[in-house]
Amino acid sequence: MKVGILGLGTVGGGVINVLQKNSASIERRTGVQIELVIAGVRDVTKKRICDTSNIKLTEDPFEVVNHPDIDVVLELIGGFGLAKELVEAAINNGKHIITANKALIGNHGNELMKLANKKQVRFLFEASVAGGIPIIKALGQGLSANNIESVAGIINGTGNFILTDMKEKGRDFDDVLKEAQALGYAEEDPTFDIEGIDAAHKLSILAAIAFGTEIQFSKVYTQGISKITTEDILHATELGYTIKHLGIAKRVEDGIELRVHPTLVSNSQLIAQVDGVMNAVLVKSDALGTSLYYGAGAGDEATASAVIADLNDIINNQTSNHILGWKSQEKINVVDNDAIVSEFFLRLLVSDIKGVLSKVTGIFNDHNVSIEALIQKQVDENKNAHIAITTDRVSTKTVMNIKKAIEASDFNQAEVQLIHIELLD
Amino acid sequence: MKVGILGLGTVGGGVINVLQKNSASIERRTGVQIELVIAGVRDVTKKRICDTSNIKLTEDPFEVVNHPDIDVVLELIGGFGLAKELVEAAINNGKHIITANKALIGNHGNELMKLANKKQVRFLFEASVAGGIPIIKALGQGLSANNIESVAGIINGTGNFILTDMKEKGRDFDDVLKEAQALGYAEEDPTFDIEGIDAAHKLSILAAIAFGTEIQFSKVYTQGISKITTEDILHATELGYTIKHLGIAKRVEDGIELRVHPTLVSNSQLIAQVDGVMNAVLVKSDALGTSLYYGAGAGDEATASAVIADLNDIINNQTSNHILGWKSQEKINVVDNDAIVSEFFLRLLVSDIKGVLSKVTGIFNDHNVSIEALIQKQVDENKNAHIAITTDRVSTKTVMNIKKAIEASDFNQAEVQLIHIELLD
Structure with missing residues (x-):
């Protein structure tokens, strides 16, 4: 050979x-x-x-x-x-x-x-997603008996390093990014990693193998982590969640969802414990149920491990293009982001006036959205109160309207932070 | 087909x-x-x-x-x-x-x-180990560029269900075993599962694929979980560990270690968080580093997932016997249990006499073994003290001699519990 x-x-x-x-x-x-x-x-x-x-x-x-x-x-x-x-x-x-x-x-x-x-x-192209983790082979061969329901992965080590360090050390995004750059985990121009473009490339590949769809990179809803603050992480922690930058591909009635965004994941989930530059992909499929694949997502020898595995497969006449599902691909409809239904986390900064909580919850009520949990935190030196809210399942369109309504209110003091919650089980 | x-x-x-x-x-x-x-x-x-x-x-x-x-x-x-x-x-x-x-x-x-x-x-035989998790394919194909250093797995769901329930609910082994039997997770005669024989079968298979050795089931050192007590779990928790029933295959200088036994795993390890009937296999290999494969280890459709994946591989002319390493197998020496070097956890019940701690630590000193951590717990109604000790790396032979020396002492009140600690990183 x-x-x-x-x-x-x-x-x-x-x-x-x-x-x-x-x-x-x-x-x-x-x-x-x-x-x-x-x-x-x-x-x-x-x-x-x-x-x-x-x-x-x-x-x-x-x-x-x-x-x-x-x-x-x-x-x-x-x-x-x-x-x-x-x-x-x-x-x-x-x-x-x-x-x-x-x-x-x-x-x-x-x-x-x-x-x-x-x-x-x-x-x-095993090495193109999640470095040395044999996730393409797992989806194409190991799970070939299954209808895949969803794939959710930490597929960018740089982003995961930053979020892990922000949580563990209570440090700011910019601060940790600089360290990641110094350590060689982040590029001088970190846009591809921190804004989710790299993850969106990888997600489009995972979806192609999992669902037999064409690559639809341009359709991936992509949101980066650069606006995540230590406040978000603190509130998420208090509510029992860790913030991870996930790539999520999910079969739904109208096609597939393809999205990369910061996500609150329950701490009871294994994937919430995947720290530093490590990658992991969680797969839900109808026969096997939940499975997870964890390992190094980058690095010279880890990536080489996947490249050589492909080489060995060619030698052994294995992993045809066929089993990758790429001989019978269709263009499956990618659901519009507005229509995606999810739970959400919102963080507000409001003036600590009388009745403000009732006004905030009233806005959710007006949109027929149930609040799952609410924390009102310390009032700061400007007499502003921090409020964190988690919702029941709601469409992105509706929760965006709630965000707008809060931001248009006289009590509102800052842009409302809005982050997906993903249950993953 | x-x-x-x-x-x-x-x-x-x-x-x-x-x-x-x-x-x-x-x-x-x-x-x-x-x-x-x-x-x-x-x-x-x-x-x-x-x-x-x-x-x-x-x-x-x-x-x-x-x-x-x-x-x-x-x-x-x-x-x-x-x-x-x-x-x-x-x-x-x-x-x-x-x-x-x-x-x-x-x-x-x-x-x-x-x-x-x-x-x-x-x-x-993908379905023979860890149910639907494609671990045989991962070792044979996905990691085919790597020299495998070790494989450590929770590969018996029954045992993991029992240990998880004992920890989470503080219940006795016998009590949880009965529940597992009622739920259909354990057989009427549970020996194969709880005494590690099932795990030893699976470990011998994993080792064959990982190292290219013949199946050497009869050489697997096998110890069950039926003697694990709530006391062990409490002390382990206090020291930052979870007790898991692991199958471990490891390359060492003189050959390979093959062993199934209860094991203290640091709570910071992902595998410590694998609960209930779920399975997981942690692989250390030279190019990829640490990777982990998690999923359902049993169940009709989960096992069917692996059986059909093999069927699809035959159809696609994939996974030859060759890549399983079974065309060039050697009989690699299995290291004698006495010679295995590990950290250990010991739990003692001793009479609360003056100087007992110094006598206990003196025995370790006499055998040139360092103590990593020591907890002396409450003195019970019989004026006996519970002591938990973790050691530095020591041969099984030496730690067995320490156990014997303690048990021969006049202050000793019960059989000394001795459990492996595995660092896994």
Whole structure:
């Protein structure tokens, strides 16, 4: 099995290191020696985390995808401009593709998979979601007897690190973000991670496997964590919840919900205990019930673990595109965000005038929404009171109207914070 | 794909129900319709949980394994007398085998797999460990790039239900066992579950996949939970631990450790939060690091989920015997229990005489063992004191000598309780 690699950064370097280190045990499981033939890199003189003495390095990536000896191309350069061009060329040359590139799949997965099916090559991407956790294989094979009802995951380690640290140390978002950047967990421009775009890419992939829908990245309702405050976390904790940035895909009557947003999760749920940069995906399915898959969502060797697992599957003739559900995909309707029904957490800052609680609860009553729990916290130096409210199940449209009505009231002192609650059981 | 079933009890009935209910989504993933041709049952007139109107029922199980149209036999009758005979006959007839029978594999897995390899049929058993959790596929495929360092699992739901209930409600073992029996979670004769034999079967299977060793069920050190008391649980809780009945397989310098025993797990570990009848398997591996797989370990449809996943893998030509590591198995040395090094929890009942603490700690000192934590609890009506101690890492042999030395002392009032602590990180 002869392999070409595009990109020898963190993931590519990890792949080489793991293949070298574990060649004996990998051969035990495959009966085949994996030969790394050629790698396309930006600068052949750069110092690397891996030993490349037996691999030809080239600065022309097309030399890799056009190499006549190569059976499989590992696309590990990221982005979706050049990466797409290279992957298309490789497929057209009859090479199998393994990629860790969620942005590429999120944006061009449908057409690339169509091309791969046409050219009868494998297009595998275990590493694109939740790093080394074999969640794509679990959904495609392990749970293949099930109708999947929902998938809810902590699928961005950066965001989870920030929320965990904010909770554990009572620190501000900006403060923790800076630390995450210093530690290398967050990029200099952290938008993709903290605003949920990365998670939305991954969610669109999970939904495709779980429900047999096309990739519908552009339809994912996406809300980041940058507006989560220590106040939110304190109130959530008091009510028995932890705030997690979840990607949620759910089958409902009118199609599927696809959403990435901060979410209050009950502390009694296992996923509420998933801390730091770790990832976890909770799956609800009709035969198995609830199952959860937990592990490292990033890192050189963790991601390499998933890339090489795909490689081993190709060697063993496993994980066809078919079982990924990608030979019979339909475009399942994505439910509009306004129509999504959920429980919600609202946090208000109101002037501590007489009867304010009754006015607030009156607004919920006017919209026919039941309040599940209410905490009125300390009055601050400005004579303002903090109120946290959790609701019964209500449509997003209605709860947005409640938010607007509160914000239009004379007692209101700040933008109302509105966060989904997800029961997950 | 034509299928014959041996046994239409809970699991067999679940398989039929799930195949009928989810035929559309299964066909989407396989492109094939699965046809249940014939089922061997003890009594064809018995009322069942599933619709058998399109399946031929027979009371002669050999009619199933000899049926000329059948491609795959699902062995779901359990036990390892008749089951073995039937599976051998089916393999010799060129049928693929899917089984949920951990006792069969624990006792005869090596020879059956050899026969299956010789006859070039698939021998799959995802349902034999941790019910519907796709842990065999995760170890064999998802983690195939990794050297596995250890596997530690809650792999018996009955035991976990009992320990959870004892902790949550402060109830006695016998009391909870009776409830588990009434609820159908425990058998009338609960020995297999509570004494760890069932878990040892499963552990021997996990170890075979993880390390490429032969099945070595008879070498598993097995200790049950029937001697765990509410006192143990209270002291463990106070020290920040939960007691779980774990199956642990670990690579060490001299080979592998294979052991099933009650274990103190830190409450900060996810696996400590796995409650009730749920199962979970924690895997440590060199590339991915720590990963965890959680879900239902039993139940008709949960187990059926795993059986049908194996069936779909056969249809899609996936999960060869090879990737299970069973084509290159060696007999890896199982380390003797005496030589296993671990931290331990000891619980003592001693007479509250002057200097007793110094005498107890002196015994540890004499054996060169450090005490990590010590709690002396209330003196009871008999003027006896309860002492709980956790040790630093020490060999089982040494800690057994400490236990003996304490029990031989004049201040000792009861058998010393000795439980493993497992750090798992």
